[in-house]
Amino acid sequence: MEDNEAVGVGPWPDGPDHWPDDPRLDPELLAAGDARNVVDGYRYWRLEAIVADLDTRRHPFHVAIENWGRDFNIGSVVRTANAFAAAQVHIIGRRRWNRRGAMVTDRYQHLRHHEDIETFAAWAAAEGLPIVGVDNIEGSVPIEGRALPSACVLLFGEESQGLTAAAQDASEVVVHITQYGSTRSINAGAAAAIAMHQWIVQHAH
Structure with missing residues (x-):
C-alpha cells in the first residue's frame, strides 16, 4: 500500500443534509470520515453501537x-x-x-x-x-x-x-x-x- 493511500472512508458523500437517520452512526465520523480498523459494515458506527452489536453474536x-x-x-x-x-x-x-x-x-x-x-x-x-x-x-x-x-x-x-x-x-x-x-x-x-x-x-x- 502506498504511504499516501487513503485508509477507510471519507465524509458521508451526500453531505450533512442527507445523513442517514440511524442512531448507531456517529455525526463526527459522518462529517470527517472513518479511518478506524473496522470492517466496512461498521463504518461510521459509534463505538458503543459496535460493541453492542458484537455482544449479540460473540462466541462462548x-x-x-x-x-x-x-x-x-x-x-x-x-x-x-x-x-x-x-x-x-x-x-x-x-x-x-x-x-x-x-x-x-x-x-x-x-x-x-x-x-x-x-x-x-x-x-x-x-x-x-x-x-x-x-x-x-x-x-x-x-x-x-x-x-x-x-x-x-x-x-x-x-x-x-x-x-x-x-x-x-x-x-x-x-x-x-x-x-x-x-x-x-x-x-x-x-x-x-x-x-x-x-x-x-x-x-x-
Whole structure:
C-alpha cells in the first residue's frame, strides 16, 4: 500500500443534509470520515453501537493469558480474540499490559483482570467453563483432532516460560500445537491465533 493511500472512508458523500437517520452512526465520523480498523459494515458506527452489536453474536469461548512479566504478545492475542469474536479476554497477573499490538481492538473487546491463577480458576469454575491450557509441555496432547468444549477458556502462558505450574494444575487438559521444524516453540501470539481458529473450525457457524 502506498504511504499516501487513503485508509477507510471519507465524509458521508451526500453531505450533512442527507445523513442517514440511524442512531448507531456517529455525526463526527459522518462529517470527517472513518479511518478506524473496522470492517466496512461498521463504518461510521459509534463505538458503543459496535460493541453492542458484537455482544449479540460473540462466541462462548474465552481467552486467558498469564502476564507476570508484561508479555508483549497480549496485544496480538486481544486483536485475534476480537477477530474471532471471543466472549472475553482475561489478563492474569499484572493489570497493565502493552496495548500497542491490539491496534485499538481492545476498545471493542471485553477484558477482565484476575490477580492470580487461583482467582481466575475460581471464576471459571463458577461460570461452568472448563480451562484448556495451551502449551507444548510433557503430558500435553495434540490440539489437532481434539474436540474442544463449545464453551471454555483457552489459557496461554507467558512467552518466556509458558504455562506456570499453577496454570497447568488449573487446566482440565493441556493441548499443544504439533510442530515439525527445529524450533522448540512458536510465538505465543501465533499459538493463540492457531488455537482460537481451531475452536472456530469446530464450533463457529
